[in-house]
Amino acid sequence: MECIVHFEVVYPHENKELRGLIFLNEGEKPSERDFxxxxxxxxxxxxxxxxxxxxxxxxxxxxxxxxxxIRSLDTGEKTYKEDQELRALLTHLLPGESRPL
Incomplete structure (x- = not known):
């Protein structure tokens, strides 16, 4: 199984977002040694x-x-992540309580 590692390298004047790849057996999580x-x-x-x-x-x-x-690990498994921007938009557009017309 492949595990894509999303990480950030912090330099004095900038940060760079990069990716790496670790090969694992099915169901395993990467160890410190793997990283x-x-x-x-x-x-x-x-x-x-x-x-x-x-x-x-x-x-x-x-x-x-x-x-x-390390920012995140992508093993290809489906994970649910709530879209905070969509939630904020819907909260703003939809009335909080129903009121008579």
Whole structure:
């Protein structure tokens, strides 16, 4: 099974959104080692800074970036995500309570 990793590389003057790919067995979730290996193959030498938030910092001094943050994982499974903009639009357009004409 393929897992597409959406991540952000934080540079001093800009952030770049990138993607990586991890191959997993069916039903598995990526491990820290999977992430580190993926980043290593992309040329990023990292150490994990925050396991909860999936934030990685450079392992070597002098890196051009300050951190890498994993934004989302796409395993191809359907997930429900509420569209906040659509909800706000509908809430604004539809009356909150019914009133007589």
């Amino acid at each position: 580190l290996d993926m980043f290593q193959s992309m040329g990023f030498k990292l150490r994990i800074e925050d396991r909860e938030q999936l934030i990685f910092k450079p392992a070597e001094a002098g890196a051009a970036y300050s951190l890498i943050r």
